[in-house]
Amino acid sequence: MLENAPxxxxxxPVEYVAGHGAGPALTDRSGLDAxxxxxxxxxxxxxxxGAATGxxxxxxxxxxxxHITLRVRxxxxxxxxxxxxxxxGSGVSIVGTDPAGVFYGAQTLRQLLPxxxxxxxxxxxxxxAVPPVRIADRPRFSWRGCMLDVARHFMPKHxxxxxxxLLAMHKLNVLHLHLTDDQGWRVQIKRYPRLTEVGAWRHESQVGAGLPPTFDGRPHGGYYTQDDLRELVGYAAQRHITVVPEIDIPGHSQAAIAAYPELGESGQIAVGRTWGVIEDVLNVSDATLEFYRNVFDEVMEVFPSEYICIGGDECPKGQWRASSLAQQRIRAEGLTDEDELQSWFIRQFDSYFTARGRKLLGWDEILDGGLAxxxxVASWRGPAGGIAAARAGHTVVMCPTQTSYLDYRQSASSEEPIPVGPVLSLADVYAAEPIPTELSHEEARHVIGAQANVWTEHMDSxxxxxxxxxxxxxxFAETVWSxxxxxxxxxxxxxxxxxxxLDAAGVEYRPLTGPHPWQQRPGVPGRP
Known part of the structure; x- marks a missing residue:
């Protein structure tokens, strides 16, 4: 048992020391000195x-x-x-090394209240009333993130x-926003309006993960305007959260190809309606590269984040093997195979971002064929990708499926809705260690943190x-902060x-004892 537990x-928090006597009680005479x-x-x-307390x-x-006193020192x-x-008894003082530290101190103050x-x-x-206390606190990692997939199921701006x-409440500081995929394109690109006119909408969605698939027959879609996204970025920044956009290439691009068939290898296709890995991928023409440079130009105007994620995951190579254009590119660039072709594709954007003062982030498949x-690297297929990248001196964010995929079932009970993947319980998430034990102290310095991933194929609201x-x-928040x-x-x-x-904030979380009846999805198949 840990000692001096709050x-x-x-x-x-790192250090918690309970005081003696009575702490301050905030009243309508209490002021704020910042x-x-x-x-x-x-x-x-x-x-x-102020809204909650009056x-x-x-x-x-x-x-x-x-009074409450806020100071940056x-x-x-x-x-x-x-x-x-x-x-x-005389009040609350919060001192931070920087404005973010003061904000996290204010979050802690809110937790000290009812x-x-x-x-x-x-x-x-x-x-x-606030208990008498002295707390000294700081985060363990600089990247404390959550990836939210708004491509599979759109989440309204509100x-x-x-x-x-809710991320800020948990002292998380990165929202990795997965904006495009086979099943939807969610960001307005003014130069290419069909990306949202066509790519943001599918005529139905797969229900569950059964085979053969079944569908709901219900259209689904939505997208964020650039002003919506500027608002989101500004709102997050006020809470010391960086929004990292993801535009997935060269795989997971069916929605983009549906809008602009010349980007793909197979002509006109529809926006995806099934889940899983889809064979349609981008072609490797100069025109496709230029198209996405133009896309990323607009993305970088909206998102000031240091990192821009290009996905790079789950890119089937079948179409490239059969493509004369892809084979010609392999020969012209002196590449060995289609894995190196994908690496070549990724490197075009690595240099493009670098020239503009940004950095490329990709899922660990970008290691295949040589890392730009x-x-x-966001290491999701297990720790191996993160270990290899860290040993090569690259920045790493750990998010392996075994510990970080919040779309996985939460228990082995038949009451869990649309059970997907292995069980990832609350205790499993808490026990996970972001730093692989195989790394030396110096190698581990390249692991800047971790994130939980929320893939929404089976989260439709x-x-x-x-x-x-x-x-x-x-x-998870405790594993990356404490x-x-x-x-x-x-x-x-x-x-x-x-x-x-969470109850007071209106969060409909899973009870520790299992799902409420209305949180279940009886009869809707998942997958092991």
């Missing part, structure tokens, strides 16, 4: 915590209180994104903004996303308290 904080660097966090506290948290004009010695929170602090309006009956708030010089993601994402030493038996009581916050 009663209910999640993720677990320096200029903390202005965004002050606004967040007034907007979010407290104005006005700027401090006198000595009455107790780069020389505080707390580390990047670190903070120190002190609560005494769970009703996560509601949208006061409900009465709460006293906004719900995506809410999802960003500046590429970072925000309610279903809630069920599949929470509370497993709460467990120190390596963890104890699941110590975590569970804190999680039970945290579930009260």
């Amino acid at each position: 009663a209910s904080l999640l993720p677990r 320096d200029a660097a903390c202005a965004a966090t002050a606004q967040w506290l007034r907007t979010e915590v 407290l104005a948290l006005a700027p401090v004009t006198d000595g009455e209180g107790p 780069p020389d505080a010695g707390l580390g990047s994104e670190g903070y120190e929170l002190t609560a005494t 769970a009703a602090a996560y509601r949208r309006a006061p409900i009465g009956g709460s006293t906004w 719900d995506l903004l809410r999802f960003i708030d 010089p500046g590429a970072a 925000p309610r279903t996303v809630d069920f599949m993601v929470f509370p497993r994402l709460s467990a 120190p390596r030493e963890r104890d699941f038996t110590e975590f569970l009581p804190r999680l039970r308290s945290h579930l009260e916050r």
Whole structure:
């Protein structure tokens, strides 16, 4: 059992020391004193915590209180994104090394209040008391991410903004947004309007994972305008979350080919309606490369993130083997085979991003045929890709299926809806270690963090996303924020308290005892 465990904080802070006597009780006389660097966090506290508590948290004009004080002190010695929170009878002080640290301290302050602090309006009956405490805290990893697939099932903007708030609540700082796939194209590209006019819509969707597949007969679609995405990026940035866009190439591109058949190898096709790996891939013509350079130009105008993800995963080679154009490219470039052709394709965008001050991120298939010089790797097929990339000096984000795929079933029970993959329980997620043991200390420095992946083939609504993601994402948040030493038996009581916050925030999570009846999908087949 870990010592000095906080009663209910999640993720677990690095250092928690309970104080003596009474802590501060925030009232309508409590003010908020923030320096200029903390202005965004002050606004967040007034907007979010102020709405729930009914407290104005006005700027401090006198000595009455107790007050909340926010300060950025780069020389505080707390580390990047670190903070120190002190609560005494006279008030709450939050000091951060940087604005992000102050924001995470404010998130911790909200957790120290009753769970009703996560509601949208006061409900009465709460006293906004903060226990006396000193907390010194900082994250273990700089990349604490969640990949959300909005291509398979579109998530309306309102719900995506809410999802960003839930990431911030858990001190996660990367939203990897999977915007395109075989089954849908979700980002407006002004130069190529058919990408959304055609590619954003399919006439029906596969239901479950049975063979032969069955379909719902219901059209599905949607996309984000560039202004929608600028809003999302700005909203996330206010919460110290970076949105990393993914445009999947050269595989998983059926929606794009449906809109512009000249991009593919097989002529006119429809937007995908089945799940799984689809044979249609991009061709390797100069025109296709130029098309996607133009696409990425618009993407980079909207997303200021350092990394741009190009996917690079699950690209079947059958069409390239039969393609005279692909075979001619292999010969002209002196390549050995189709794996090297894919690597060549990826390298065109690696150099393109580098010249524009960005970095390429791809799934670990980009290792096949040779890794592009500046590429970072998201290791999903297991730890091997991450190990190889780290040993070669490349940046790595760990997200292996065995520990990070939140579309996987949560128990072996027949009550789990559309059971996919092996069981990935709450305890499994919590026990996962992002740093492979095979790496030396120096090699491990290339692993900048980890992310959980939310693939939505079988999540057709925000309610279903809630069920599949929470509370497993709460467990994941602790693995990437807190120190390596963890104890699941110590975590569970804190999680039970945290579930009260999720209840107040309206999150329809999976109960620890199993799905509610309305969260089940009897008769809809999954796959082992």
